[in-house]
Amino acid sequence: MLVRKICCIGAGYVGGPTMAVIAKKNPDLKITIVDINKVRINAWNDSDLSKLPIYEPGLAEIVDDTRNKNLFFSTDIDTAIDESEMIFISVNTPTKTYGVGKGMAADLKYIELCARNIAKVAKTDKIVVEKSTLPVRTAEAIKSILHNTGNGIDFKILSNPEFLAEGTAIQDLLNPDRVLIGGESEAAIESLAQIYGTWVPQNKILRTNVWSSELSKLTANAFLAQRVSSINAISELCELTEANIEEVSKAIGMDSRIGPKFLKSSVGFGGSCFQKDILNLVYIARSYNLNQVADYWEQVVIMNNHQKRRFSDRLIKTLYNTVSGKKIGMLGWAFKKDTNDTRESAAIYVADHLLNEQAMISVYDPKVSCSKIQSDLNYLGTRTEAENYEGLTSVDSPYKALNEAHAVAIMTEWDEFKTYDWEKIYSQMKKPAFIFDGRNLLDKSKMSQIGFEYYSIGQ
Numbered sequence: 001m002l003v004r005k006i007c008c009i010g011a012g013y014v015g016g017p018t019m020a021v022i023a024k025k026n027p028d029l030k031i032t033i034v035d036i037n038k039v040r041i042n043a044w045n046d047s048d049l050s051k052l053p054i055y056e057p058g059l060a061e062i063v064d065d066t067r068n069k070n071l072f073f074s075t076d077i078d079t080a081i082d083e084s085e086m087i088f089i090s091v092n093t094p095t096k097t098y099g100v101g102k103g104m105a106a107d108l109k110y111i112e113l114c115a116r117n118i119a120k121v122a123k124t125d126k127i128v129v130e131k132s133t134l135p136v137r138t139a140e141a142i143k144s145i146l147h148n149t150g151n152g153i154d155f156k157i158l159s160n161p162e163f164l165a166e167g168t169a170i171q172d173l174l175n176p177d178r179v180l181i182g183g184e185s186e187a188a189i190e191s192l193a194q195i196y197g198t199w200v201p202q203n204k205i206l207r208t209n210v211w212s213s214e215l216s217k218l219t220a221n222a223f224l225a226q227r228v229s230s231i232n233a234i235s236e237l238c239e240l241t242e243a244n245i246e247e248v249s250k251a252i253g254m255d256s257r258i259g260p261k262f263l264k265s266s267v268g269f270g271g272s273c274f275q276k277d278i279l280n281l282v283y284i285a286r287s288y289n290l291n292q293v294a295d296y297w298e299q300v301v302i303m304n305n306h307q308k309r310r311f312s313d314r315l316i317k318t319l320y321n322t323v324s325g326k327k328i329g330m331l332g333w334a335f336k337k338d339t340n341d342t343r344e345s346a347a348i349y350v351a352d353h354l355l356n357e358q359a360m361i362s363v364y365d366p367k368v369s370c371s372k373i374q375s376d377l378n379y380l381g382t383r384t385e386a387e388n389y390e391g392l393t394s395v396d397s398p399y400k401a402l403n404e405a406h407a408v409a410i411m412t413e414w415d416e417f418k419t420y421d422w423e424k425i426y427s428q429m430k431k432p433a434f435i436f437d438g439r440n441l442l443d444k445s446k447m448s449q450i451g452f453e454y455y456s457i458g459q
């Protein structure tokens with residue numbers, strides 16, 4: 001099928017960057033990204049590129065190159081569906097917060113709404129591409145909705161999960177390890193492969209059946225998160241044995257069967273995907289009565305929760321068992337560097353725990369707004385908005401966050417944190433001045449020389 005016009009439903013962290021790169025590499029395609037969220041679409045259309053809703057290195061330049069040429073952002077969903085031959089569904093699939101599967105299963109209501117909308121509007125044959133991360137066999141449900149509620153036209157369904165990581169999304173999209181396309185229709189698969197083929201070598205475009213494609217996405221995230229939980233589990237042992245987690249990581253990573261990536265011990269993984277996708281995998285396994293399989297993968301999340309908790313426990317214990325009324329300066333709120341995304345960030349849970357102990361927290365993050373920080377805390381529902389506001393302030397300078405603080409907690413590995421004047425910070429902090437480096441970012445011996453009591457992970 002010849003594809004000239006593409007629509008992507010969902011202008012989020014995946015839909016935006018992915019379509020921007022496809023548009024850049026396929027100037028003859030017209031791509032419209034649509035969303036129900038007007039504020040988000042307006043931000044994507046803002047002439048001031050610093051106001052784009054998503055911060056990703058290199059994204060603004062590509063949007064600037066393509067926007068209103070062959071890349072468009074709109075809230076007119078029906079028109080975009082109607083005129084496109086290929087429709088990507090890239091909406092959110094969060095963990096369910098109600099009903100059966102609450103706290104575990106993926107909430108597919110947004111996916112179903114999209115499928116029903118496509119069925120209602122479409123008057124010509126379409127290729128529908130699952131870009132969102134979905135439980136294995138979701139394509140079956142989408143197919144059923146499209147064919148039972150549509151206007152008798154033909155829909156081909158493909159699974160094309162996205163593997164980009166935030167903070168490096170553009171590089172990941174430009175040089176993917178692989179592109180995965182699952183489907184039944186060879187013609188539909190080739191139509192999509194051709195679009196990626198304008199910049200991705202064909203041998204990196206993997207064709208599979210739909211179910212393998214859907215399940216590979218959940219599996220990839222489970223394996224990646226498992227590595228982080230595995231190294232974090234060893235970090236706790238290091239702290240008690242004088243082994244050093246950085247040295248252990250290096251030593252095991254040099255084994256080519258293990259490999260060096262994703263062995264960085266931390267305060268715990270965050271982000272919108274790892275926990276959600278593993279819980280979903282656990283839920284699916286349980287639904288097939290595979291209880292041992294479910295328990296095995298659930299342990300990855302249990303270990304991650306333990307890692308976040310023990311970071312704040314250690315901080316409290318070291319500060320003479322109380323942080324009540326003490327100022328804790330937090331550097332970083334995003335779940336990793338080079339993104340403004342805070343979903344499931346370890347910082348949120350550490351802050352919440354410290355607030356329970358009546359700490360006074362001051363946060364600085366280079367890319368996360370004060371209102372976002374407050375709303376992340378409010379979302380937990382642990383205390384009233386007024387109480388959160390009283391206990392936690394966010395400021396526009398690291399020096400303000402750390403002035404008169406009893407301790408620094410480094411939550412995100414932003415490069416700029418390494419460049420600060422740490423002697424000045426030391427002189428302005430209460431003594432003894434503690435650093436709890438949740439990312440092993442700073443130079444331990446330099447910090448100790450300045451006078452800090454420096455605690456890192458797994459050392």
Ligand SMILES: NC(=O)c1ccc[n+]([C@@H]2O[C@H](COP(=O)([O-])OP(=O)(O)OC[C@H]3O[C@@H](n4cnc5c(N)ncnc54)[C@H](O)[C@@H]3O)[C@@H](O)[C@H]2O)c1
Nearest residue numbers: 010011012013014035036037090091092093110132133162
């Ligand atoms: N964030 C990542 O790095 C990443 C990477 C790979 C895969 N994924 C997966 O991709 C999917 C999207 O993730 P995201 O981070 O881009 O989410 P997001 O929340 O940033 O964006 C989703 C967008 O979809 C819109 N939307 C929801 N329902 C809609 C509807 N019916 N019609 C039109 N728009 C609708 C929302 O308003 C939102 O703007 C998820 O399944 C996620 O698991 C995410």
Ligand SMILES: O=c1ccn([C@@H]2O[C@H](COP(=O)(O)OP(=O)(O)O[C@H]3O[C@H](CO)[C@@H](O)[C@H](O)[C@H]3O)[C@@H](O)[C@H]2O)c(=O)[nH]1
Nearest residue numbers: 162163164165166228262263264266269270271273335336
């Ligand atoms: O060695 C490591 C690597 C990562 N992390 C943490 O793990 C989380 C996730 O990091 P990362 O995977 O780099 O970012 P995401 O954007 O969440 O990307 C993951 O989730 C996406 C959504 O499904 C997938 O597309 C990507 O392939 C997958 O890497 C972050 O909090 C990191 O700080 C560590 O603590 N140590």
